[in-house]
Amino acid sequence: MERFEAACELVGRFSGWVLLASVATAAAGGPWGGLAQALAVAGMAGLVSVPPLRLLALVVRFWREDEQALAGLAALLLVLLGVVVVRHLVA
Amino acid sequence: MLLLLASAVMGAVGAVAGLGGGTFLVPFLTLGLGWDIRTAAGTSLLCLVATQVGVRRGLRGSGLLDERAGVVLGLASLVGAAVGAELAGLVSRRFLYLLFGVVSAGAAVSVLVQPWLGSPSLSRQGETRGGWRAGLGLASMGGAGLVSGMLGIGGGAMNVAVMHLLLQLPLPAAAATSSFLNGLKALAGIPAYWARGDVPSLAAAPVVVGTMWGSVLGGRLLARLPARMVRVVFVPVVAWVAVQMFLRGLGG
Numbered sequence: 076m077e078r079f080e081a082a083c084e085l086v087g088r089f090s091g092w093v094l095l096a097s098v099a100t101a102a103a104g105g106p107w108g109g110l111a112q113a114l115a116v117a118g119m120a121g122l123v124s125v126p127p128l129r130l131l132a133l134v135v136r137f138w139r140e141d142e143q144a145l146a147g148l149a150a151l152l153l154v155l156l157g158v159v160v161v162r163h164l165v166a
Numbered sequence: 167m168l169l170l171l172a173s174a175v176m177g178a179v180g181a182v183a184g185l186g187g188g189t190f191l192v193p194f195l196t197l198g199l200g201w202d203i204r205t206a207a208g209t210s211l212l213c214l215v216a217t218q219v220g221v222r223r224g225l226r227g228s229g230l231l232d233e234r235a236g237v238v239l240g241l242a243s244l245v246g247a248a249v250g251a252e253l254a255g256l257v258s259r260r261f262l263y264l265l266f267g268v269v270s271a272g273a274a275v276s277v278l279v280q281p282w283l284g285s286p287s288l289s290r291q292g293e294t295r296g297g298w299r300a301g302l303g304l305a306s307m308g309g310a311g312l313v314s315g316m317l318g319i320g321g322g323a324m325n326v327a328v329m330h331l332l333l334q335l336p337l338p339a340a341a342a343t344s345s346f347l348n349g350l351k352a353l354a355g356i357p358a359y360w361a362r363g364d365v366p367s368l369a370a371a372p373v374v375v376g377t378m379w380g381s382v383l384g385g386r387l388l389a390r391l392p393a394r395m396v397r398v399v400f401v402p403v404v405a406w407v408a409v410q411m412f413l414r415g416l417g418g
Contacts, residue, residue, distance in 0.1 A: 083219075084219075087216075087219035090219075091216070091375060091378055094371045094374055094375045095375050097368070097371045098167075098170060098371050098372045098375060101368055101371070102167060108368075111368060111371075112367060112368050114371075115367040115368050115370070115371040116367050118371065118374075119212060119365075119367060119370070119371075119374070122212070122215055122216050122219055122374070123212075123215055123353060123356060125215075125219045126215060126218065126219070126349045126350070126353055127353070133233060133237070137237075142234075145234055145237055148237045148238060148241060149237045151241065152237065152240055152241060152244060152350065155241075155244055155245070155248075155354075156244065156350075156353055156354060159248050159354055159357050159358075160357050162357070163357040163358060163360065163361040164357075166361060
């Protein structure tokens with residue numbers, strides 16, 4: 076689980092660097108606008124993917140610690156987040 | 167580049183004041199740069215996720231984060247934030263400015279009363295209470311989530327007040343758990359803003375990076391600054407922000 080947490084942190088840091096690259100690319104201007112936009116979206120997608128991954132790790136940890144009720148609640152949080160995202164993607 | 171540096175300053179100021187970035191970032195983007203308040207709120211929610219991504223692992227290691235309370239209260243916060251983000255697209259901008267003014271005034275008061283929050287007479291270190299306190303706590307967290315979703319702020323002051331005074335979590339644990347809740351609220355709110363086109367990815371990128379850096383820097387500064395100085399400097403600033411946002415709301 077520690078490794079998973081470290082991986083989440085790595086994704087977060089990498090996303091931060093991608094966003095910084097997007098800022099630098101946008102500052103260069105000219106034909107790089109499209110790339111800057113793509114990097115910005117990729118960086119943001121990477122950032123927002125970290126908390127759900129950590130929530131997933133929490134579900135697994137609660138389950139292993141025999142805290143089924145809390146694992147269920149954490150899973151419910153994950154499902155609700157999914158519902159919110161899918162609702163807006165579909166709309 | 168200027169936006170990146172200015173956002174770093176806002177992130178640092180928010181972290182030093184203990185109010186999170188949104189309390190300063192949203193007024194900076196709206197009053198300072200003329201952004202639409204909904205765009206500023208959407209961008210601020212993204213910054214909130216970015217700063218939480220950085221601090222969460224450290225919090226787990228510190229043992230302060232009460233993940234059990236976080237999961238239970240997170241449910242109410244998440245639903246509140248999702249509804250609040252939807253409402254932000256329905257109510258007028260004027261209402262959002264007025265609400266921000268009221269919340270900023272509350273934040274100024276919370277910074278003022280921080281020393282008394284931690285005093286032994288109010289702080290009872292122990293188990294989270296059940297019964298009516300838990301019910302009221304859940305409802306309050308739902309309300310705090312609603313405000314966060316509408317205004318793009320973490321609402322740390324509200325979270326900590328509810329968890330510490332009502333649910334009687336120790337103050338450090340309440341602050342750490344509030345950080346966990348902020349991430350959830352931001353995640354629940356972002357899709358609605360994104361779908362409305364209120365998260366301008368290219369313009370938001372320097373703000374997000376700047377706030378991430380600023381919050382790290384602010385966290386380090388916080389350990390070195392005397393608490394009294396923080397109050398003396400930030401209470402007037404937050405009060406001024408409250409007045410300006412209120413005036414913008416009245417002026418339309």
